[in-house]
Amino acid sequence: MSQQAVPAPLSQPTVQPGKISEVPRSSWAKARERLAWLLVAPSILIVAVVALYPLAQSVRLSFTNAGLTTSCIEDRGGFGNARAGCEREYVGFANYEFLLANDQFITAFWNTVRFTVSSVAIETVLGMIVALIINSQFKARGLLRTAILIPWAIPTVVSSRLWAYMFNDAYGVVNDLLVNRLPQLVDWIPLVGDNLAGVFPEQKIAFLARPEWQMPTAIAVDVWKTTPFMALLLLAGLQIIPGDIYEASTVDGASKWQQFWQMTLPMLRPALLVALIFRTLDAFRVFDVIFVMFGNASKTLTMAIFAQQTLVNGDRLGRTSAASVLIFLCIGLLVLVYTRLVKLEEA
Amino acid sequence: MQGKNSTNATRLVADYVSGRLTRREMIRKAVAAGVSVPAIAAILAGASPRRAFAQDATPIPDPDAASTLVVPSGLRTDLSGSSITAVLADPTDPNGPFLEGAIAKFTEATGIAVEFQRGERTADARLQAYRQQFAGQSADIDVYQIDVIWPGVVAEHAVNLAEPLADLAAQHFEAIVQNNTVEDVLVGIPWFTDAGLLYFRTDLLEKHGVTAPTTWDELTTSAQAIQDAERADNPDFYGYAFQGRAYEGLTCNGLEWQVSNGGGFIVESDGTVSINNPQAIEAFDRARSWVGTIAPEGVTTYAEQETLNLWTAGNLAFARNWPYMFAASQEAPAVAGKVDVSPLPMGTGDAARNADTLGGWQLMVSKYSENQEPAIEFIKFMCSPEFQTAFAAEQSMLPTIAAVYDAQEVAEASEFIPRLKDVFQGGAVARPSSVTGDLYPEVSQAYSQQLNQVLTGDKDGATAAADMEAEISAIAGG
Numbered sequence A: 001m002s003q004q005a006v007p008a009p010l011s012q013p014t015v016q017p018g019k020i021s022e023v024p025r026s027s028w029a030k031a032r033e034r035l036a037w038l039l040v041a042p043s044i045l046i047v048a049v050v051a052l053y054p055l056a057q058s059v060r061l062s063f064t065n066a067g068l069t070t071s072c073i074e075d076r077g078g079f080g081n082a083r084a085g086c087e088r089e090y091v092g093f094a095n096y097e098f099l100l101a102n103d104q105f106i107t108a109f110w111n112t113v114r115f116t117v118s119s120v121a122i123e124t125v126l127g128m129i130v131a132l133i134i135n136s137q138f139k140a141r142g143l144l145r146t147a148i149l150i151p152w153a154i155p156t157v158v159s160s161r162l163w164a165y166m167f168n169d170a171y172g173v174v175n176d177l178l179v180n181r182l183p184q185l186v187d188w189i190p191l192v193g194d195n196l197a198g199v200f201p202e203q204k205i206a207f208l209a210r211p212e213w214q215m216p217t218a219i220a221v222d223v224w225k226t227t228p229f230m231a232l233l234l235l236a237g238l239q240i241i242p243g244d245i246y247e248a249s250t251v252d253g254a255s256k257w258q259q260f261w262q263m264t265l266p267m268l269r270p271a272l273l274v275a276l277i278f279r280t281l282d283a284f285r286v287f288d289v290i291f292v293m294f295g296n297a298s299k300t301l302t303m304a305i306f307a308q309q310t311l312v313n314g315d316r317l318g319r320t321s322a323a324s325v326l327i328f329l330c331i332g333l334l335v336l337v338y339t340r341l342v343k344l345e346e347a
Numbered sequence B: 001m002q003g004k005n006s007t008n009a010t011r012l013v014a015d016y017v018s019g020r021l022t023r024r025e026m027i028r029k030a031v032a033a034g035v036s037v038p039a040i041a042a043i044l045a046g047a048s049p050r051r052a053f054a055q056d057a058t059p060i061p062d063p064d065a066a067s068t069l070v071v072p073s074g075l076r077t078d079l080s081g082s083s084i085t086a087v088l089a090d091p092t093d094p095n096g097p098f099l100e101g102a103i104a105k106f107t108e109a110t111g112i113a114v115e116f117q118r119g120e121r122t123a124d125a126r127l128q129a130y131r132q133q134f135a136g137q138s139a140d141i142d143v144y145q146i147d148v149i150w151p152g153v154v155a156e157h158a159v160n161l162a163e164p165l166a167d168l169a170a171q172h173f174e175a176i177v178q179n180n181t182v183e184d185v186l187v188g189i190p191w192f193t194d195a196g197l198l199y200f201r202t203d204l205l206e207k208h209g210v211t212a213p214t215t216w217d218e219l220t221t222s223a224q225a226i227q228d229a230e231r232a233d234n235p236d237f238y239g240y241a242f243q244g245r246a247y248e249g250l251t252c253n254g255l256e257w258q259v260s261n262g263g264g265f266i267v268e269s270d271g272t273v274s275i276n277n278p279q280a281i282e283a284f285d286r287a288r289s290w291v292g293t294i295a296p297e298g299v300t301t302y303a304e305q306e307t308l309n310l311w312t313a314g315n316l317a318f319a320r321n322w323p324y325m326f327a328a329s330q331e332a333p334a335v336a337g338k339v340d341v342s343p344l345p346m347g348t349g350d351a352a353r354n355a356d357t358l359g360g361w362q363l364m365v366s367k368y369s370e371n372q373e374p375a376i377e378f379i380k381f382m383c384s385p386e387f388q389t390a391f392a393a394e395q396s397m398l399p400t401i402a403a404v405y406d407a408q409e410v411a412e413a414s415e416f417i418p419r420l421k422d423v424f425q426g427g428a429v430a431r432p433s434s435v436t437g438d439l440y441p442e443v444s445q446a447y448s449q450q451l452n453q454v455l456t457g458d459k460d461g462a463t464a465a466a467d468m469e470a471e472i473s474a475i476a477g478g
Helices: A027-061 A094-100 A103-135 A141-147 A156-166 A173-187 A193-197 A211-239 A244-251 A256-284 A288-294 A303-312 A317-346 B002-017 B023-032 B037-046 B096-110 B123-135 B151-157 B166-171 B174-179 B202-207 B216-230 B248-260 B278-290 B297-301 B304-312 B324-330 B372-382 B385-395 B408-413 B421-427 B433-455 B461-476
Strands: B083-087 B113-117 B143-147 B189-195 B197-201 B238-241 B316-321 B339-342 B356-365
Touching (some): A027 A317, A094 A103, A094 A317, A103 A141, A103 A256, A103 A303, A156 A211, A156 A288, A173 A193, A211 A256, A211 A288, A256 A317, A288 A303, B083 B372, B096 B113, B096 B372, B096 B385, B123 B143, B123 B151, B143 B151, B143 B372, B174 B433, B189 B421, B197 B202, B197 B324, B202 B216, B216 B278, B216 B316, B238 B304, B248 B278, B248 B356, B248 B433, B278 B433, B278 B461, B297 B433, B304 B316, B304 B324, B316 B324, B385 B408
Parallel strands (some): B083 B113, B083 B143, B238 B316
Antiparallel strands (some): B143 B356, B189 B356, B197 B339
8 A cells, every 4th residue: 555655666756747846756765755654663553553443433323222231122012021132232322312313412512512611711711821831930930830730730530529528518628718718808808899799699508519610610620631731832832932022022122912913912822722622622522521520410421421321331332332433523523623723824 | 108199299280380280180180199188278278379460369378267267067078089270369458368268168078179260350251251151151260259230140151049049049138039049940049139328427427316217207307406516517517328320339338328218229139110100209308409419519429439438537427338447447547436327217108218228239149160069069068058157257248147246246346237137137129130130231321311310400309200101111021
């Protein structure tokens, strides 16, 4: 397959019209190309084995009635009936039809979209601010850069559990601060103290149970965790911007604000796009934050939780594969949009 | 000859302790080398191997562990020399030394060597691991420890114990034995058990002149009265807490509410989906009325841990939890010595009864085992009244044999355990896992998700019951 890229035999070099500049390939060049293919072959093989094969398998299984531990999911016609035995077979688009008509899956889709859009937007803005701050010169900068990564280093399951504890309505520290501590604290401020204290709620808030608070709470925890990652990627982008252009623009009388919008941001765009792609894809597959904080609750279900439930509780490999393929398609679409943006940028 | 034997034994012990040999290989080699069975048992009891992983699981040898265990009579000795592998407990269970000690006694009595492996920490992960073993028809593991909701899931991979262990099964609580029976196949023998209990604060009941509630309505009134009075001093005080998060624990709670109200078992033993009935709906709406009144609003996200946190801080008058919370209460200064338990309250209506959802674990023999006879012998030992007496007295694990609750040794070790006999005899309710079989996890998920929506106020009980009926019926339909 790889050799097809090599043009016709060397003895008759073909010079195409319009491509006069193309020099005939020497046998040395041909050998070099062969070596190049040889060198990338292991990577191609690995990608094929660990990425393409499972993907193809998921797509194939999504059109079957496969079970995870059994060969197939059969219609039992009621509880208490023994397995009659069945064959794994292709069921066409039945799994996709089920999912697209399933309220829970649709809810899960919109929850995932809401989560992704909100968390990535907030993380980008905050990450940018953090990156700009730690990119400037100040004492203990190295220490701060390290410290800022701590949330990112804590496993999500652990940090979600901690946050769930802190957001608890009965004994969580967040409610204790809001209801008991902060009003007392601001009360000491002369003149405005009384008014400020009134801002805080009188009753503890069930952050994890109130529908209007659930998603914002999960997003807050995700933002806390992944802003450092965003900041780090953006910082890398900031550091390749040469310092002298700022000097030059300062001499020309540009304000800091103009510098940011007209120099920093455009030059940061490639790094920003990479960061956005990473975070969006990650956020779209969100499982742990939401599962740890809310369990299987239908209000907060995401597509990944739906797929996990279908597989682990339902044993339905076919249907899970269909859900996974839909998640894959959504992510693929997002990547396409982002890479288009990058291309437009390059053009 | 004697000298050669002892050097062999020394080398085997060294290999075993260093982890180069597994228990099973060590025993096989020792038997081949002519080391006597009591000598092997002594080696096993005295030395435990260093494992490559799960270091925290390696028990510290405890000479007292299982010392009160009397080996039951009637164990076969003609299977001497065979060896089996059993998956028991998990790496966080503190009963490792007890099990090692008990197994050594079993090996000493029967000559059957047992390799004791630990299972995965969470039940879900463990079931997945088991399913992989079963899918491969693996003979590596002979005895599996299975959760009370798994008999239907694993039945087709189990040896029917109804005949070989008929006498033993007859001694155990009927509700659990029935739960473990799938289409006349006795999948497993109960090993130890658990059930939902009502916890209450004896000091607060006395202070506010309230008696322990026997109905849910009494509980509601008492919890409200105590909460109103206690809030004056403690704004964080609540009357009642339970497990309202959308997970398996809510299925246990919900089953208690509806069964105690005469609302059926979600799916009846003949396979009928009975969930959509007025008694169940009444029970759901009653539970909904607790949220944000006598129970914290966040109870819809609470599992056992959150209940325990509130309880041990002294911020609850009543709570529903598993038996483990009793021991935890004794270590919490705010509530130590002020805690008592009873069966959960009854509902209203003609069919009202006590209902406490069963937890607990069973032992089963794999159909793919090549050592089924010794494996059955091992279960006969592990599920005997003698074993359960020592297990209860030394490890506070709840027996599944009524007579063990009356045993002198158990009463001396714990005041608490003998009082639970009533719970298991009168109120124990099994989840509909045997009839729904391998579909149970999905049924339970649909049920707890819908019930969680009732608790959060998204749906009323009637709508949820109708939706449950539709969803659960669809699961059965494939």
